[in-house]
Amino acid sequence: MHPDWIALDWGTSNVRAWAMDRAGGVLAEASSPRGMATLSPAEFEPAFLDLVSDWTLPDACPVFACGMVGARQGWAEAGYQAVPCAPLSGTPTRVETLSDQLVVRIVPGLSQTRPPDVMRGEETQIAGFLSPNPKFDGTLILPGTHTKWVQISAGEVVSFQTAMTGEIYAALAHHTVLRHSITDGWDDAAFLDAISDGLSRPEALATRAFQIRADNLLNGLDSSTAAARLSGLLVGAELANARPYWLGLPTAIVGAPKLVSHYAAALKAQGVAPLIARGDACTLAGLKAARALWKET
Amino acid sequence: MHPDWIALDWGTSNVRAWAMDRAGGVLAEASSPRGMATLSPAEFEPAFLDLVSDWTLPDACPVFACGMVGARQGWAEAGYQAVPCAPLSGTPTRVETLSDQLVVRIVPGLSQTRPPDVMRGEETQIAGFLSPNPKFDGTLILPGTHTKWVQISAGEVVSFQTAMTGEIYAALAHHTVLRHSITDGWDDAAFLDAISDGLSRPEALATRAFQIRADNLLNGLDSSTAAARLSGLLVGAELANARPYWLGLPTAIVGAPKLVSHYAAALKAQGVAPLIARGDACTLAGLKAARALWKET
Numbered sequence: 173m174h175p176d177w178i179a180l181d182w183g184t185s186n187v188r189a190w191a192m193d194r195a196g197g198v199l200a201e202a203s204s205p206r207g208m209a210t211l212s213p214a215e216f217e218p219a220f221l222d223l224v225s226d227w228t229l230p231d232a233c234p235v236f237a238c239g240m241v242g243a244r245q246g247w248a249e250a251g252y253q254a255v256p257c258a259p260l261s262g263t264p265t266r267v268e269t270l271s272d273q274l275v276v277r278i279v280p281g282l283s284q285t286r287p288p289d290v291m292r293g294e295e296t297q298i299a300g301f302l303s304p305n306p307k308f309d310g311t312l313i314l315p316g317t318h319t320k321w322v323q324i325s326a327g328e329v330v331s332f333q334t335a336m337t338g339e340i341y342a343a344l345a346h347h348t349v350l351r352h353s354i355t356d357g358w359d360d361a362a363f364l365d366a367i368s369d370g371l372s373r374p375e376a377l378a379t380r381a382f383q384i385r386a387d388n389l390l391n392g393l394d395s396s397t398a399a400a401r402l403s404g405l406l407v408g409a410e411l412a413n414a415r416p417y418w419l420g421l422p423t424a425i426v427g428a429p430k431l432v433s434h435y436a437a438a439l440k441a442q443g444v445a446p447l448i449a450r451g452d453a454c455t456l457a458g459l460k461a462a463r464a465l466w467k468e469t
Numbered sequence: 470m471h472p473d474w475i476a477l478d479w480g481t482s483n484v485r486a487w488a489m490d491r492a493g494g495v496l497a498e499a500s501s502p503r504g505m506a507t508l509s510p511a512e513f514e515p516a517f518l519d520l521v522s523d524w525t526l527p528d529a530c531p532v533f534a535c536g537m538v539g540a541r542q543g544w545a546e547a548g549y550q551a552v553p554c555a556p557l558s559g560t561p562t563r564v565e566t567l568s569d570q571l572v573v574r575i576v577p578g579l580s581q582t583r584p585p586d587v588m589r590g591e592e593t594q595i596a597g598f599l600s601p602n603p604k605f606d607g608t609l610i611l612p613g614t615h616t617k618w619v620q621i622s623a624g625e626v627v628s629f630q631t632a633m634t635g636e637i638y639a640a641l642a643h644h645t646v647l648r649h650s651i652t653d654g655w656d657d658a659a660f661l662d663a664i665s666d667g668l669s670r671p672e673a674l675a676t677r678a679f680q681i682r683a684d685n686l687l688n689g690l691d692s693s694t695a696a697a698r699l700s701g702l703l704v705g706a707e708l709a710n711a712r713p714y715w716l717g718l719p720t721a722i723v724g725a726p727k728l729v730s731h732y733a734a735a736l737k738a739q740g741v742a743p744l745i746a747r748g749d750a751c752t753l754a755g756l757k758a759a760r761a762l763w764k765e766t
Contacts (some may be wrong), residue, residue, distance in 0.1 A: 221545070237527060251688075254627075263623055283683075283687060284683075285687075287683075288680050288683040288684040288686075288688060289679070289680060289682050289683045290682075290683045290685050290686055290687065316647075318679060333676055334676060334683070335647070335675035335676045335679065336675050336676075336679045337675045338643065339645045339646065340641065340645065340674075340675055340678070342523075342644075342645075342647050343640040343641055343644040344637065344640055346644070347639075347640040347643070348633065348636045348637065348639075348640050349615075349633070349636065353756055355574075373710070374671045374672035374674070374706070375671035375672075375707075375709035375710040376710045377637075377671070377706065378476075378632035378633050378634045378637055378703065378706065378707055378710070379631060379632045379633075379707075379710055380632055381633055381637070382586070382615060382631040382632065383584050383585055383631075383632045384584065385584045385633075386580075386584075386587045386631070387585040387586040389585075389586050390485065390549075390580060390587065398730040405636075406675065409672045409677055410672075410676075411673065412672035413670070413672040413675070413676055415675045425486045445526065455646040
């Protein structure tokens, strides 16, 4: 297995590498749970070499990386490009490696001055989505730990808005009294009911959340229903806040299939019919676009 | 030190005992961090005897207890009384103890059917507040991990609403990316600005919370300001949801002085002038009321 270059998606909690051939085909994949949060800066290079140890690297093997690997606590800090700009803008950060066999470049993140906001990793997915859809004009939604709502026009990111919905869900489900009443299950009807409730009464979140606990104590509320209800309350409030991003505009959701299906169902209930794309496919397409753009940097 | 009886406030994370004389005076106090969450049911009795080991207990020493000690996972389950009812209603649960020197009774909590809600411990504080204010007709606010908004009329709890604002604050400040940007500090102006923001745009919580992180990354936002801003966003949304409880009604806040002062400042900014009472004094007064009411049960 002799890759021409390596595409690398290194996030907070996972890392994934693709061995690429010259024509942009994938020869092999490797992944591990050694995400950025588990590593000190000096540990990235050995972790990377370990991850790709089954592959025979060429001399000065190009590696294009995106994600939290470029954070201040990552392999090397990659900075931010200020919007409005194309999703791949500025210049990638060249990582100083101990091995002279590697030429590692990290894609810069994007920042916004007012209101203050940042993204790191999603810019690559946006570029990957736009590769086959260069004329897309509307809103990209990238649901996850920190969901991004991104206004796209003429191939540029005009503005964006983060909602830390996924992380708030996890904090409430695992680090409050709700942990006694919530499991990993799901309930579509409860989710859609809660979407409607969260959209119309977002101020009730802290009360509705406790009602989930009380409903479990007093009425034996099912823990899967509880999970979907909490998620719906949060996503409903998020939709209320992001209304200028989806009302009357073309939308596309990019992400993991299950999460994408939840956001798609929530938007469809509001009369919106989003396009859908896989997050990992967009990441890979974006890293290929980064390599094409910055091959000579 | 020979108490006539013992008043006991046993919460999730702390326990506090008062040695009482026959006239209702306090002879001594003892407290420890051995809250309900740290104990199995069988460990409560030895923990209690350890807590009061400096005191000489009378035969069949009456102990009146409130708080999470009466939860399913507590010393003995104390059940709930359904509102509307007086804050001390029903009958206390008599705990089966190994020692025949103790007669321990736990105050029942209160429950509400629709919307489902529960309280445990606050009913005693409410009774304690009403002892010297029997004609109070309006809203009691008991801020804390689970803030209670309680409609009082004719000496009864008519309805109540919980907002788990304090616990959501702690989960976000300690178990999300905000932990890198928030400390235990405070900033009055930032709190009041965020109250106003949270009241008018409660749907923006998940986005405003991430902006705290981005503002810290991009502009070096002070971590005390960040703490007060997050708290204000949450309390502002809580005020929006609790509007029917405070708009145009007499209000009183019962709790720990610092937290009470934050809620009082937030309400004053809305033109409301709440009465203020200390939570621990109300708890003790409520336990005295419980003893007077249930001495013979």
